[in-house]
Amino acid sequence: MMQLLAADASPFVRKVRMMLIETGQGDDVEIINVATTALAPSSQVSAANPVKKIPTLVRPDAPSLYDSRVITRFLDDRAQAGLYPEARLWETLTLEATADAIMEAAVLIVYEARLRPLDKQDKDWTDAQWGKISGGLDALNTRWISHLSGPLDMAQIAVACALGYLDFRHDARGWRAGRGALDDWFAVFAARESFAATVPVG
Ligand SMILES: N[C@@H](CCC(=O)N[C@@H](CS)C(=O)NCC(=O)O)C(=O)O
Numbered sequence: 001m002m003q004l005l006a007a008d009a010s011p012f013v014r015k016v017r018m019m020l021i022e023t024g025q026g027d028d029v030e031i032i033n034v035a036t037t038a039l040a041p042s043s044q045v046s047a048a049n050p051v052k053k054i055p056t057l058v059r060p061d062a063p064s065l066y067d068s069r070v071i072t073r074f075l076d077d078r079a080q081a082g083l084y085p086e087a088r089l090w091e092t093l094t095l096e097a098t099a100d101a102i103m104e105a106a107v108l109i110v111y112e113a114r115l116r117p118l119d120k121q122d123k124d125w126t127d128a129q130w131g132k133i134s135g136g137l138d139a140l141n142t143r144w145i146s147h148l149s150g151p152l153d154m155a156q157i158a159v160a161c162a163l164g165y166l167d168f169r170h171d172a173r174g175w176r177a178g179r180g181a182l183d184d185w186f187a188v189f190a191a192r193e194s195f196a197a198t199v200p201v202g
Helices: 011-022 043-048 068-079 086-115 123-143 154-169 180-189
Strands: 002-006 029-033 056-059 062-065
Touching (some): 002 011, 011 154, 043 056, 056 068, 062 068, 068 086, 068 154, 086 123, 086 154, 123 154
Parallel strands (some): 002 029
Antiparallel strands (some): 002 056
């Protein structure tokens, strides 16, 4: 059976877990929770992924897959689920990339605060990461609402995971202010069972 090296708090892992549920593949992949950070990678992750990140999909008799975008595309293809629709493929991939970039900057801010010694932490660098998040959110709010409101695709799942992570780790920054359309879209999307079933804890 395939195994997903995972952690509840990871927004990249959540993309994969949500799409497994949405595409009816939940029973085909075993979720293996690992404790891993950039400074202390899990040995299980290191053995399966040379860049030591999660999610990693370990396949019996085939090479492991990473990163999240590769895994979701593979699983979409496997189930013929249509979450990367041909008719709007490049928009879907760009929107997913926007969500992933928001997650990446948000995770880096958490690492800066948690993994770096206090005297080495750099506010300008953290603010610059938040600038990327802010720019991404503005684009979602002004340019992408119509795509987000269309038939379910992988980009929508990724955006929901990014916003869920901002609520989870960066609630104090108030991403909703001035972004009512995105807030409204998220309120509806977050009611999906796959989203509720993958809420991070701790
Ligand atoms: N681009 C990667 C990013 C994955 C990622 O950054 N995962 C984090 C956990 S949320 C991780 O494994 N960090 C460990 C590290 O940076 O070494 C993807 O889409 O899968």
